[in-house]
Amino acid sequence: MHYYLRLEVWQKPDKIIVGQRKYIIKILQKFRMMDCKSMPTPTVTNLRNLTDSEFDLVDPSMYEKLIGLLMYLVNTRANICFAVNTLSQF
Numbered sequence: 001m002h003y004y005l006r007l008e009v010w011q012k013p014d015k016i017i018v019g020q021r022k023y024i025i026k027i028l029q030k031f032r033m034m035d036c037k038s039m040p041t042p043t044v045t046n047l048r049n050l051t052d053s054e055f056d057l058v059d060p061s062m063y064e065k066l067i068g069l070l071m072y073l074v075n076t077r078a079n080i081c082f083a084v085n086t087l088s089q090f
Contacts, residue, residue, distance in 0.1 A: 003022075006020060006022070006023045006072070007019075007020060007075070007076065008020060008021060008022065018076055019076055020073060020075070020076045020077070023072075023073065024073065027066075027069050027070075027073070030069075031062075031066060063090075067084065067087055067088045070084045070087070071084055071088065
């Protein structure tokens with residue numbers, strides 16, 4: 001087994017590694033974010049509440065799709081769990 005339910009599985013003699021590289025690339029391509037820079041922390045730690053007037057309106061269905069995709073990604077990337085949880089509340 002190498003690829004199952006969007007999980008990539010590599011078997012080594014002494015360990016099994018599970019990842020979602022293809023799934024991450026698919027998400028980045030879908031939302032046109034392949035050229036984005038990475039961050040050491042997946043969320044801003046001193047985030048203040050922002051009013052609706054500070055941002056352009058976002059398509060709610062696209063936002064919900066993104067959050068759903070990220071929730072499945074948490075299976076192998078526990079470091080983004082807090083950020084996804086916070087974003088899913090909006």
